[in-house]
Amino acid sequence: MPDSGLLAGVRVVEVGGIGPVPHAGMLLASLGADVVRVERAGDPDALRSWDATRRGRTVVQADLKDPAQVEQVRSLADQADVLVEGFRPGVAERLGLGPDVLRGRNPGLVYARMTGWGQDGPWADRAGHDINYLGLTGALHAIGEERPVPPLNLVGDFGGGSLYLALGIAAALTRRARTGVGCELDTAIVDGASSLMQLIWSLRAEGRWQDQRSSNLLDGGTPYYRTYRCADGGWMAVGALEPAFYAQLLAGLGLDPAAVPDRDDTTQWARLTKVLEDAFSAESRTHWEQVFEGTDACTTPVLSMAEAPHHPHLAARGVLREDPDGVLVGVAPREGRRPATHLDRSTGSTLEGAAQRWTTPIAPDGGDGS
Missing domain, CATH: 3.30.1540.10 (formyl-coa transferase, domain 3)
Structure with missing residues (x-):
């Protein structure tokens, strides 16, 4: 269990998920949280080393259709401070892992839900990806030249998703330290991406932003x-x-x-x-x-991804480290002026093994007794 970092002593159960869920787990682990990721049983890629967003965890596998294994996950959540899940609305409840059940057993639990559309609204049950969420919020329309161009999946999945999820968890843990009571968090990419767009909405209200792409202050329309x-194509x-x-x-x-x-x-x-x-x-x-x-x-x-790790400033701060598994990013944010650190590979375990590590009972104030 990590013994240093801003979140040292915080126990997190991360239930599967793609995109913002593992990225949020990476952020929490990089800040010192002890994260156990529950993967689908039989998944050969459970310890996938190529995806560095899954580093820094203890990885277990579970068949969530097996009542006995679901109960083991519940028992793990009994000892946790945070549970993160990225199911569509209602799925966790059908599995017996919904917030009412888990927080009924562990009132101090911060139950953090991550979806694209949110837990309610007419589109809550629809499938979607980063590009779809940005398309609905107005953000995608504002980016590009002749046609809207998706900004990788940085603005939706990670900017509007995992960062807001991590912020909500940190805020919920802060309140729990005062009250002893956890909560249920509804983190939606459409909410977070819209929050990121607040300045642009404000500029538009003042008549300083128009819906025509590449004609505004920050969208490439401004000459400066x-x-x-350059002459060499750079x-x-x-x-x-x-x-x-x-x-x-x-x-x-x-x-x-x-x-x-x-x-x-x-x-x-x-x-x-x-x-x-x-x-x-x-x-x-x-x-x-x-x-x-x-x-x-x-x-x-404008550096390519091949060039960026070697830039003197990034190299001096250790921001990007070349590794046999690819380039690894350093922990962010840093505490004080400490050197850059990077998450180690995840390690495999079993549900029983993970639970045995978490033997300290939940303290009366909702904390973990540390």
Whole structure:
């Protein structure tokens, strides 16, 4: 059981799931929680090393159609602080693992549910993926150029899903420390993604954002907040929003501020974009990296996934570590200024073995006695 980290001493049962559920489990484990992941019995990939979001756990397998094994999972939850599940609404209840049953046995349990659509509403029972949830919230419509482009699954599954799930769990544990009572959390990607969009909704209400893609402040429409192609095919990312940073951008490019179109005149943005495109395309990415190194022009290289682990800043902080299983990300956030740490591979166990490790009874205040 982890003996360090912000969540050291917290016991988590993670019941299967894909996308945001294992990612949330990774976040909790990286902060020191003792996470037991319950996988489907007979799954040959239960200890899949290629998926690093499943690291840092004790992995057990269970047949949730077998009443005896379901009872073993209940017994594990009796000793847990948190249970995370990603079933469609009603499935956990049909399995006998719903919040009423588990919190009836363990009132201090934080029962955290993760879905795309939420526990209620007309679409609650529908299947979906990241792209579908973003499509409904307006977020997907705002991203891209001619057509909406899914931002990987970062904004939905992980930004609107697992991060809000982890935040809710941390908040619930904080309240439980005062009251001794757990709760049921309804975490939905459509809720979280909409929360992430609050600034954009506010800009739209002020008339500073329009529904036309690539025509706004942060969507690539602004000439000084977008990417530019270099002579060698590489790209530079420009985020020179503030006038002082913009001045350094022009200086680095060798452009006379008096000779370029007015950056504050949106009718001149197409002309200004062309001026900047011509300037960047005249030299290689390496050239521009050297020019803007050490400046506050907010102009930086767009690195490939092969390049990113070797960038001096990321390497100095140990953010990305190359491993036989692929690149591993460091624990985030860090406590103080400690060096980067990375989760070890998960280890296999049995339901009985996991339960034997968790022998300390739940304390009267709903904690685990530690």
